[in-house]
Amino acid sequence: MNKSRILKNLLNSNETLIMPDAYDPVSAKLIEKEQFKAYNVLDTVFLLQLVILKKMILLFLRISNGPVIL
Amino acid sequence: MADGEDGYGDPEKVKDTVKKFMQTGAAGINLEDQIHDGKTKISVINENLMAQKIISARETAELEENPDFIINARTDALRSTENRSEGLKIAISRANQYIESGADLVFIAYVETIDDVKVIKQEVNGPISIAAGMPYNIENFSINDLKKQGISRISLPTLLILSSLGAIRKSLKSINEDNMFKTAKNGFQYPVHDLNSL
Numbered sequence: 001m002n003k004s005r006i007l008k009n010l011l012n013s014n015e016t017l018i019m020p021d022a023y024d025p026v027s028a029k030l031i032e033k034e035q036f037k038a039y040n041v042l043d044t045v046f047l048l049q050l051v052i053l054k055k056m057i058l059l060f061l062r063i064s065n066g067p068v069i070l
Numbered sequence: 071m072a073d074g075e076d077g078y079g080d081p082e083k084v085k086d087t088v089k090k091f092m093q094t095g096a097a098g099i100n101l102e103d104q105i106h107d108g109k110t111k112i113s114v115i116n117e118n119l120m121a122q123k124i125i126s127a128r129e130t131a132e133l134e135e136n137p138d139f140i141i142n143a144r145t146d147a148l149r150s151t152e153n154r155s156e157g158l159k160i161a162i163s164r165a166n167q168y169i170e171s172g173a174d175l176v177f178i179a180y181v182e183t184i185d186d187v188k189v190i191k192q193e194v195n196g197p198i199s200i201a202a203g204m205p206y207n208i209e210n211f212s213i214n215d216l217k218k219q220g221i222s223r224i225s226l227p228t229l230l231i232l233s234s235l236g237a238i239r240k241s242l243k244s245i246n247e248d249n250m251f252k253t254a255k256n257g258f259q260y261p262v263h264d265l266n267s268l
Binding site: 002003004005006007008011012016017018019020021022023026027029030031033038039040041042043 | 071072073074075095096097098100136138139140174175197213216217220221222223224225226227228229230231234265268
Protein backbone atom coordinates (compact mmCIF):
# COMPACT_ATOMS: atom_id res chain seq x y z
CA MET A 1 0.00 0.00 0.00
CA ASN A 2 1.49 3.36 -0.94
CA LYS A 3 1.89 6.21 1.54
CA SER A 4 -0.92 8.28 0.05
CA ARG A 5 -3.36 5.39 0.49
CA ILE A 6 -2.18 4.88 4.08
CA LEU A 7 -2.67 8.59 4.81
CA LYS A 8 -6.08 8.57 3.13
CA ASN A 9 -7.17 5.62 5.27
CA LEU A 10 -5.98 7.41 8.41
CA LEU A 11 -7.89 10.56 7.44
CA ASN A 12 -11.03 8.64 6.58
CA SER A 13 -11.07 6.68 9.84
CA ASN A 14 -13.27 7.87 12.66
CA GLU A 15 -10.25 8.91 14.72
CA THR A 16 -8.70 12.37 14.64
CA LEU A 17 -5.27 12.20 13.02
CA ILE A 18 -2.64 14.22 14.91
CA MET A 19 0.13 15.30 12.57
CA PRO A 20 2.98 17.25 14.16
CA ASP A 21 5.09 19.35 11.79
CA ALA A 22 8.71 18.29 11.29
CA TYR A 23 11.21 21.03 10.58
CA ASP A 24 14.22 18.81 9.85
CA PRO A 25 14.98 15.08 9.41
CA VAL A 26 15.85 14.57 13.10
CA SER A 27 12.58 16.08 14.27
CA ALA A 28 10.81 13.78 11.78
CA LYS A 29 12.55 10.74 13.30
CA LEU A 30 11.58 11.90 16.79
CA ILE A 31 7.94 12.22 15.76
CA GLU A 32 8.08 8.73 14.31
CA LYS A 33 9.75 7.35 17.44
CA GLU A 34 6.99 8.85 19.60
CA GLN A 35 4.50 6.71 17.65
CA PHE A 36 2.72 9.43 15.67
CA LYS A 37 1.22 7.85 12.57
CA ALA A 38 1.98 10.72 10.20
CA TYR A 39 3.69 14.07 10.09
CA ASN A 40 3.80 17.15 7.95
CA VAL A 41 6.92 18.73 6.51
CA LEU A 42 7.04 22.48 7.15
CA ASP A 43 7.50 24.77 4.16
CA THR A 44 10.71 26.10 5.70
CA VAL A 45 12.34 22.74 4.99
CA PHE A 46 11.59 23.09 1.31
CA LEU A 47 12.91 26.63 1.28
CA LEU A 48 16.18 25.40 2.80
CA GLN A 49 16.43 22.70 0.14
CA LEU A 50 15.62 25.04 -2.69
CA VAL A 51 17.87 27.90 -1.68
CA ILE A 52 21.37 27.45 -3.03
CA LEU A 53 24.32 27.74 -0.68
CA LYS A 54 25.30 31.27 -1.70
CA LYS A 55 21.77 32.52 -1.07
CA MET A 56 21.76 30.70 2.26
CA ILE A 57 24.96 32.47 3.33
CA LEU A 58 23.53 35.81 2.21
CA LEU A 59 20.41 35.07 4.24
CA PHE A 60 22.51 34.37 7.36
CA LEU A 61 24.34 37.65 6.85
CA ARG A 62 21.09 39.54 6.30
CA ILE A 63 19.27 38.31 9.40
CA SER A 64 22.25 38.22 11.74
CA ASN A 65 23.96 41.35 13.06
CA GLY A 66 26.84 39.45 14.65
CA PRO A 67 30.20 38.77 13.01
CA VAL A 68 29.81 35.57 11.00
CA ILE A 69 32.79 33.35 10.18
CA LEU A 70 32.34 31.55 6.88
CA MET B 71 2.50 15.23 3.63
CA ALA B 72 4.28 18.51 3.00
CA ASP B 73 3.63 22.23 2.64
CA GLY B 74 3.34 23.29 -0.99
CA GLU B 75 2.75 26.99 -0.39
CA ASP B 76 0.66 28.38 -3.29
CA GLY B 77 1.75 25.55 -5.56
CA TYR B 78 4.61 27.81 -6.70
CA GLY B 79 2.61 29.37 -9.51
CA ASP B 80 -0.53 29.23 -11.63
CA PRO B 81 -2.68 26.08 -12.14
CA GLU B 82 -0.34 24.90 -14.91
CA LYS B 83 2.69 25.22 -12.64
CA VAL B 84 0.82 23.38 -9.86
CA LYS B 85 0.87 20.27 -12.07
CA ASP B 86 4.65 20.32 -12.07
CA THR B 87 4.77 20.97 -8.31
CA VAL B 88 2.47 18.02 -7.58
CA LYS B 89 4.56 15.74 -9.82
CA LYS B 90 7.72 16.77 -7.95
CA PHE B 91 6.07 16.22 -4.57
CA MET B 92 4.96 12.75 -5.63
CA GLN B 93 8.49 11.99 -6.87
CA THR B 94 9.87 12.77 -3.40
CA GLY B 95 7.49 10.18 -1.92
CA ALA B 96 5.30 12.73 -0.11
CA ALA B 97 1.84 11.32 0.60
CA GLY B 98 0.14 14.64 -0.02
CA ILE B 99 0.43 18.38 -0.40
CA ASN B 100 -0.89 21.45 1.38
CA LEU B 101 -1.96 24.07 -1.12
CA GLU B 102 -2.80 27.52 0.16
CA ASP B 103 -4.65 30.55 -1.16
CA GLN B 104 -2.56 33.13 0.66
CA ILE B 105 -0.68 35.69 -1.38
CA HIS B 106 2.92 36.04 -0.27
CA ASP B 107 3.57 39.66 -1.02
CA GLY B 108 5.55 40.59 2.07
CA LYS B 109 2.76 42.81 3.36
CA THR B 110 1.51 42.65 6.94
CA LYS B 111 -2.14 42.18 6.02
CA ILE B 112 -3.06 38.75 4.73
CA SER B 113 -4.58 38.62 1.30
CA VAL B 114 -5.89 35.67 -0.67
CA ILE B 115 -6.08 34.86 -4.36
CA ASN B 116 -9.40 34.68 -6.21
CA GLU B 117 -11.31 31.60 -5.02
CA ASN B 118 -11.91 30.37 -8.57
CA LEU B 119 -8.19 30.50 -9.30
CA MET B 120 -7.51 28.50 -6.16
CA ALA B 121 -10.21 26.01 -7.16
CA GLN B 122 -8.50 25.68 -10.54
CA LYS B 123 -5.21 24.89 -8.80
CA ILE B 124 -6.92 22.14 -6.79
CA ILE B 125 -8.49 20.72 -9.95
CA SER B 126 -5.04 20.75 -11.61
CA ALA B 127 -3.50 19.00 -8.61
CA ARG B 128 -6.21 16.34 -8.57
CA GLU B 129 -5.98 15.74 -12.33
CA THR B 130 -2.21 15.41 -12.08
CA ALA B 131 -2.44 12.88 -9.25
CA GLU B 132 -4.85 10.79 -11.32
CA LEU B 133 -2.82 11.08 -14.52
CA GLU B 134 0.28 10.01 -12.61
CA GLU B 135 -1.63 6.99 -11.29
CA ASN B 136 -1.59 8.14 -7.69
CA PRO B 137 -5.30 8.96 -7.15
CA ASP B 138 -4.90 8.67 -3.37
CA PHE B 139 -2.42 11.56 -3.27
CA ILE B 140 -3.82 13.83 -0.54
CA ILE B 141 -4.70 17.43 -1.34
CA ASN B 142 -5.18 19.54 1.76
CA ALA B 143 -6.52 22.93 0.70
CA ARG B 144 -5.67 25.75 3.08
CA THR B 145 -7.48 29.04 3.20
CA ASP B 146 -6.16 32.13 4.93
CA ALA B 147 -9.38 34.04 4.30
CA LEU B 148 -10.26 34.27 8.00
CA ARG B 149 -7.66 37.01 8.44
CA SER B 150 -8.14 38.63 5.04
CA THR B 151 -10.69 41.11 6.34
CA GLU B 152 -10.86 43.39 9.38
CA ASN B 153 -14.18 41.81 10.41
CA ARG B 154 -13.54 38.39 11.93
CA SER B 155 -17.06 36.97 11.50
CA GLU B 156 -17.04 38.10 7.88
CA GLY B 157 -13.63 36.44 7.47
CA LEU B 158 -14.99 33.22 8.93
CA LYS B 159 -17.92 33.25 6.48
CA ILE B 160 -15.56 33.76 3.54
CA ALA B 161 -13.26 31.01 4.80
CA ILE B 162 -16.15 28.54 5.15
CA SER B 163 -17.44 29.39 1.67
CA ARG B 164 -13.98 28.86 0.21
CA ALA B 165 -13.53 25.61 2.16
CA ASN B 166 -16.71 24.20 0.62
CA GLN B 167 -15.66 25.29 -2.86
CA TYR B 168 -12.23 23.67 -2.40
CA ILE B 169 -13.82 20.39 -1.29
CA GLU B 170 -16.09 20.47 -4.35
CA SER B 171 -13.02 21.07 -6.53
CA GLY B 172 -11.34 17.87 -5.36
CA ALA B 173 -9.55 18.61 -2.10
CA ASP B 174 -9.53 15.68 0.32
CA LEU B 175 -9.74 18.00 3.29
CA VAL B 176 -9.64 21.70 4.08
CA PHE B 177 -7.55 23.63 6.52
CA ILE B 178 -8.93 26.95 7.75
CA ALA B 179 -5.98 28.85 9.18
CA TYR B 180 -6.09 31.20 12.19
CA VAL B 181 -8.89 29.47 14.09
CA GLU B 182 -8.68 30.92 17.58
CA THR B 183 -11.55 29.47 19.62
CA ILE B 184 -13.52 26.27 20.03
CA ASP B 185 -16.63 28.23 19.01
CA ASP B 186 -14.95 28.92 15.65
CA VAL B 187 -14.26 25.18 15.39
CA LYS B 188 -17.91 24.32 16.08
CA VAL B 189 -19.16 26.72 13.40
CA ILE B 190 -16.66 25.35 10.88
CA LYS B 191 -17.57 21.75 11.69
CA GLN B 192 -21.24 22.56 11.20
CA GLU B 193 -20.85 24.54 7.97
CA VAL B 194 -18.10 22.77 6.05
CA ASN B 195 -19.17 19.81 3.95
CA GLY B 196 -16.04 17.72 4.24
CA PRO B 197 -13.10 16.67 6.41
CA ILE B 198 -11.49 19.50 8.35
CA SER B 199 -7.93 20.20 9.46
CA ILE B 200 -7.25 22.59 12.34
CA ALA B 201 -3.90 23.96 13.52
CA ALA B 202 -3.47 23.63 17.27
CA GLY B 203 -0.80 24.78 19.69
CA MET B 204 -0.41 28.03 17.80
CA PRO B 205 0.56 31.22 19.67
CA TYR B 206 -2.96 32.55 19.02
CA ASN B 207 -4.90 29.47 20.22
CA ILE B 208 -2.61 27.40 22.47
CA GLU B 209 -4.53 28.38 25.60
CA ASN B 210 -7.98 28.24 24.02
CA PHE B 211 -8.47 24.56 23.16
CA SER B 212 -6.77 21.21 23.56
CA ILE B 213 -6.24 18.22 21.31
CA ASN B 214 -9.11 16.48 23.09
CA ASP B 215 -11.42 19.46 22.53
CA LEU B 216 -10.78 19.10 18.79
CA LYS B 217 -11.24 15.33 18.90
CA LYS B 218 -14.63 15.81 20.55
CA GLN B 219 -15.68 18.06 17.66
CA GLY B 220 -14.84 15.31 15.15
CA ILE B 221 -11.98 17.16 13.48
CA SER B 222 -10.27 14.86 10.96
CA ARG B 223 -6.75 16.18 11.27
CA ILE B 224 -4.86 18.29 13.77
CA SER B 225 -1.66 19.96 12.65
CA LEU B 226 0.89 21.47 15.02
CA PRO B 227 2.80 23.82 12.74
CA THR B 228 4.84 25.83 15.21
CA LEU B 229 4.82 23.74 18.39
CA LEU B 230 8.02 21.76 17.83
CA ILE B 231 10.11 24.47 16.22
CA LEU B 232 9.20 27.05 18.89
CA SER B 233 9.82 24.50 21.66
CA SER B 234 13.25 23.79 20.15
CA LEU B 235 14.08 27.48 19.94
CA GLY B 236 12.93 27.88 23.55
CA ALA B 237 15.34 25.12 24.62
CA ILE B 238 18.16 26.75 22.64
CA ARG B 239 17.49 30.05 24.41
CA LYS B 240 17.53 28.29 27.79
CA SER B 241 20.88 26.73 26.98
CA LEU B 242 22.36 30.04 25.83
CA LYS B 243 21.16 31.76 29.00
CA SER B 244 22.62 28.98 31.12
CA ILE B 245 26.03 29.61 29.55
CA ASN B 246 25.83 33.31 30.44
CA GLU B 247 24.66 32.48 33.97
CA ASP B 248 27.41 29.86 34.32
CA ASN B 249 25.00 27.09 35.32
CA MET B 250 25.24 25.12 32.10
CA PHE B 251 26.04 21.80 33.77
CA LYS B 252 23.19 22.13 36.24
CA THR B 253 20.80 22.90 33.38
CA ALA B 254 22.03 19.90 31.41
CA LYS B 255 21.73 17.69 34.48
CA ASN B 256 18.12 18.77 34.92
CA GLY B 257 17.25 16.86 31.83
CA PHE B 258 16.11 19.13 29.06
CA GLN B 259 19.04 18.09 26.87
CA TYR B 260 18.17 15.28 24.49
CA PRO B 261 20.19 12.19 25.55
CA VAL B 262 23.03 11.44 23.10
CA HIS B 263 22.51 7.68 23.33
CA ASP B 264 18.85 8.16 22.33
CA LEU B 265 19.92 10.33 19.40
CA ASN B 266 22.32 7.66 18.19
CA SER B 267 19.54 5.08 18.25
CA LEU B 268 17.11 7.10 16.14
